[in-house]
Amino acid sequence: MLGWLHSVVGDRLAGQGRESSSIERPADRGRTGNRAFAAVYDVFTMPAERGWLGRCRRELLAQVGSSVLEVGAGTGANLRHYPRSAGVVAIEPDAAMRSKLAYRSRSGKGRACAVLGADAEALPFPSGVFDTVVCTLVLCSVRHPDRVLGELHRVLSPNGRLLVIEHVRDSGRRAEWQRRLTPFWRRLAGGCRLDHDARAAIERADFAFERSVTFVPPMSLPWLRPFLVGTAVPLRRTGDSRKRVR
Ligand SMILES: C[S@@+](CC[C@H](N)C(=O)[O-])C[C@H]1O[C@@H](n2cnc3c(N)ncnc32)[C@H](O)[C@@H]1O
Numbered sequence: 597m598l599g600w601l602h603s604v605v606g607d608r609l610a611g612q613g614r615e616s617s618s619i620e621r622p623a624d625r626g627r628t629g630n631r632a633f634a635a636v637y638d639v640f641t642m643p644a645e646r647g648w649l650g651r652c653r654r655e656l657l658a659q660v661g662s663s664v665l666e667v668g669a670g671t672g673a674n675l676r677h678y679p680r681s682a683g684v685v686a687i688e689p690d691a692a693m694r695s696k697l698a699y700r701s702r703s704g705k706g707r708a709c710a711v712l713g714a715d716a717e718a719l720p721f722p723s724g725v726f727d728t729v730v731c732t733l734v735l736c737s738v739r740h741p742d743r744v745l746g747e748l749h750r751v752l753s754p755n756g757r758l759l760v761i762e763h764v765r766d767s768g769r770r771a772e773w774q775r776r777l778t779p780f781w782r783r784l785a786g787g788c789r790l791d792h793d794a795r796a797a798i799e800r801a802d803f804a805f806e807r808s809v810t811f812v813p814p815m816s817l818p819w820l821r822p823f824l825v826g827t828a829v830p831l832r833r834t835g836d837s838r839k840r841v842r
Contacts, residue, residue, distance in 0.1 A: 633786040634692035638671050648813045652825050653677045656759050661727030667716040668734030671696040675706025684709035716744040724753045732761040735794045737787040745801030749830050758828045762794035763820050777819055803828035
């Protein structure tokens with residue numbers, strides 16, 4: 597596995613000699629990140645992780661290939677659901693989240709992976725190197741979702757697959773409430789926008805859903821629903837037309 601990681605992250609892994617490695621870019625040093633959000637995140641999500649969210653993660657991640665990029669990996673909630681065959685590079689720009697992620701990876705509480713401080717808006721990887729990109733509960737909190745999705749498209753191999761779990765904007769009156777609540781919620785929940793339409797953003801970025809389901813989970817917060825779980829493949833531009841790669 598290390599040979600594969602070397603080709604992706606280059607000499608930043610040199611000398612580490614372990615599958616679980618924490619690699620920081622100079623710009624990350626000294627940044628404390630959002631400590632309060634990182635501290636409460638696992639507590640807040642625990643009931644869902646033990647129920648529907650944990651099941652969604654497990655079923656979705658059973659489909660990953662052998663070279664996996666996870667963006668915005670947070671505290672590492674996905675790590676325990678990856679199959680052993682998966683080589684995982686996890687990026688997380690927030691230092692407080694990333695230290696929990698690195699601990700989980702090292703401690704055997706989840707799949708060991710390479711942990712990188714990087715921003716999904718400008719991924720430090722060559723094009724087409726990953727067969728799977730995992731993006732769970734991230735698109736709502738990135739500043740420029742279109743830029744991030746462009747990067748995910750770029751680093752995926754033409755036969756690769758994007759796996760997502762996102763909460764999405766509801767319809768009707770609830771959508772209006774989500775729009776009004778978003779400025780307050782963003783301050784509490786690490787920049788999360790309740791009114792983001794992740795499905796539309798993914799399709800706009802030249803992905804086509806293979807499978808997807810939008811549903812209201814049991815006992816979800818009334819302003820944080822519905823959820824989208826799906827797999828999507830990258831489309832390739834050929835002249836003026838877009839077509840499915842396979
Ligand atoms: C709600 S948490 C989700 C964490 C994890 N993916 C999960 O499923 O539990 C959102 C994460 O996205 C990360 N994030 C925000 N902006 C990002 C960006 N531009 N690039 C990569 N990650 C980002 C945050 O730091 C945070 O860890």
